[in-house]
Amino acid sequence: MKQAFKEFSPFQVDPDKVWADYDISASDFEPATESEKENMVEIRKSVSYWRDAARRFKNNTVSMVALGIFIIVLLFAFLGPSLIPYDYANQYRSSQKLGPFEYSDQEAKIKSIEDKVDCMFATALQPGSSTGLDPGDYYFKFKGNTYCFNLDKKLSDSVIILKDGELSTVREVHIMNGEIKRSTPLAFTSEVTDGAKELKTAKKVFPHMVGTDSQGRDLLARTMYGARVSIIIGIVAALIVLVIGSIYGAISGLCGGVVDFVMMRIVELIYSVPEILLVLLLQVVLKDPLQKWFDASNSWFANALSTLGAGIVSIFITFALLYWVTMSRIVRGQVLMLKKQEYVTAATALGASNGRIIRRHLLPNCVGQLVITTCLQIPSAIFLESFLSFLGLGVSAPMASLGSLCSDALGTITIFPYRLLFPGAILTIIVLTLNLVGDGLRDALDPRLKK
Numbered sequence: 001m002k003q004a005f006k007e008f009s010p011f012q013v014d015p016d017k018v019w020a021d022y023d024i025s026a027s028d029f030e031p032a033t034e035s036e037k038e039n040m041v042e043i044r045k046s047v048s049y050w051r052d053a054a055r056r057f058k059n060n061t062v063s064m065v066a067l068g069i070f071i072i073v074l075l076f077a078f079l080g081p082s083l084i085p086y087d088y089a090n091q092y093r094s095s096q097k098l099g100p101f102e103y104s105d106q107e108a109k110i111k112s113i114e115d116k117v118d119c120m121f122a123t124a125l126q127p128g129s130s131t132g133l134d135p136g137d138y139y140f141k142f143k144g145n146t147y148c149f150n151l152d153k154k155l156s157d158s159v160i161i162l163k164d165g166e167l168s169t170v171r172e173v174h175i176m177n178g179e180i181k182r183s184t185p186l187a188f189t190s191e192v193t194d195g196a197k198e199l200k201t202a203k204k205v206f207p208h209m210v211g212t213d214s215q216g217r218d219l220l221a222r223t224m225y226g227a228r229v230s231i232i233i234g235i236v237a238a239l240i241v242l243v244i245g246s247i248y249g250a251i252s253g254l255c256g257g258v259v260d261f262v263m264m265r266i267v268e269l270i271y272s273v274p275e276i277l278l279v280l281l282l283q284v285v286l287k288d289p290l291q292k293w294f295d296a297s298n299s300w301f302a303n304a305l306s307t308l309g310a311g312i313v314s315i316f317i318t319f320a321l322l323y324w325v326t327m328s329r330i331v332r333g334q335v336l337m338l339k340k341q342e343y344v345t346a347a348t349a350l351g352a353s354n355g356r357i358i359r360r361h362l363l364p365n366c367v368g369q370l371v372i373t374t375c376l377q378i379p380s381a382i383f384l385e386s387f388l389s390f391l392g393l394g395v396s397a398p399m400a401s402l403g404s405l406c407s408d409a410l411g412t413i414t415i416f417p418y419r420l421l422f423p424g425a426i427l428t429i430i431v432l433t434l435n436l437v438g439d440g441l442r443d444a445l446d447p448r449l450k451k
Contacts, residue, residue: 053368056444063440066433073430077227085206086218088225089398090127096216100418101207110159111205113180117161118142119201124157132156137196148196149188160186160199210422213408217398223423226400230382231430233312233401237319237381242374244320245327246366250358252328253335264332267325279318279384283393286314309396315385323381327373334366368445376438379431386427402427 057063081088094106103111106124114120119142123131133155139148142162161180210219252263287310294306305313338344339362347357363370386403388394395401402423409419 053444057440060440060443063437063443066436066440069429070433070437073227073426073433074231076426077224077231080224081221081228084209084218084221084224085200085202086208086221087127088217088222088400090217090221092125092127092212092216092218093131094124094216095208095212095218097214097416098208098212099416100211101209102211103205103207106157107205113159113161114204116180117163119203120159120161121199121201122159122205123155124159125205137193138199139192139196140199140201142201146190146192147188148190148192149186150193151186160201162201211416211418213419214412219405219419219422222400222405223402223426226402226405226423227426227430229312229395229399229401230385230403230427233315233385234378234382234434237316237323237385238374238377240316240320241324241327241377241381242370245324245373246331246363246370247358248324249328249331250335250362250366251354253332254339254354254358254362256336260332267328270322270325275322278322279388280391280393282318282321283311283314283388286317287311287393290314309399311389311394311396315388315394319381323377327370327377330369330373331363331366334369335362338362338365372438372442372445375434375441379434379438382427382434383431402430 086092095104098104106122110120110122110125119140121140123133125131133151135151135153137148137150139146141147147162208218208220210223212218213222248263252260290305290310290313294302294310297303335358339357344357344361347361352360382402385394385401386406389401389403390407392404392407395404397404405423406420406427409416409423413420
């Protein structure tokens with residue numbers, strides 16, 4: 001017994017001695033002072049759920065790197081088009097089927113004199129089938145000065161320059177072997193006349209960094225705009241799924257009984273239908289009626305949707321009809337667990353309606369699952385949109401998406417492989433990074449995975 005006492009006693013006490021042999025007094029049992037308590041207790045600042053989740057997400061190196069790459073793609077898609085002079089829909093007649101950083105004959109001629117002038121306007125570099133300037137008044141601005149001039153005849157295949165050392169002269173020039181062979185002075189004034197059109201001059205010929213397609217459209221600009229369209233479609237579609245799925249699942253889980261049985265059978269019915277077949281069918285059926293409605297209706301709502309195009313609107317409708325079922329089942333499972341909690345019982349006893357319980361108690365406590373599922377839904381929506389656009393059922397020309405760009409490049413993949421590789425690489429990066437970010441959010445927001 002003494003041996004057991006020695007092994008398990010929290011104090012270093014010799015059982016062979018009596019308590020009187022120890023120097024113990026009444027002062028040893030006095031309460032500790034506040035200073036002694038502060039020295040013994042380690043005070044730690046309380047951390048909220050979201051702050052703790054953010055800390056754990058930051059510790060996930062893979063997700064943080066993926067988030068950084070996705071932010072770069074966002075800047076590429078939304079800020080990039082403002083940094084280049086080309087538009088996604090403009091066709092450049094003299095720049096068809098160019099490779100990366102390749103110049104056409106007209107561009108090469110104009111580039112050969114760019115270091116010899118202050119600024120220039122080349123008719124051959126303008127978009128459209130008719131690149132010349134019609135007779136009329138024109139003006140441009142350079143370093144705070146305005147140059148307004150009149151053309152009495154059509155001007156084509158020419159360059160209007162402001163030459164270094166001759167700032168008071170605007171000339172129409174003809175180029176040969178990098179030299180200005182012939183020029184015609186143009187009289188100008190500093191006052192802009194009524195009806196004069198502004199010309200956008202440039203100092204250098206901006207290269208087509210990824211080349212051009214068979215219609216002379218800049219592939220870099222189209223890829224930027226296509227990435228923007230795909231990301232916006234993915235986010236909007238995920239939000240549609242979030243709203244419909246969360247409301248449907250919350251109502252089903254809270255009501256229970258016959259209501260839950262009927263609502264879940266509807267979900268299972270949608271699950272039982274082949275997904276791809278139904279998506280293709282909906283796209284084919286919805287696209288033409290939507291386009292006819294846009295053409296016939298004058299309402300602001302129809303006009304707003306018509307700017308998106310029938311293909312994009314039909315994609316949104318497809319997501320609203322089909323892709324909310326996974327979200328609803330996840331939310332229903334969470335609600336079935338949460339509705340047995342004491343605070344829900346208390347709210348019910350106080351007379352709170354089902355709608356208030358869902359809004360104030362159930363959905364806020366499901367926010368972790370909602371965020372995770374929504375983030376993972378975005379790459380799925382982007383992939384579906386790209387797949388439909390690849391089949392010609394998505395966005396309509398001249399609008400571009402990553403899927404339509406891959407579809408356009410497929411026919412010439414053996415001759416111009418870069419047309420497929422670049423948009424395909426951007427699509428792969430977007431989908432991969434969003435999935436990795438979603439996995440990181442799942443690990444950070446799930447308290448069961450807390451480390």
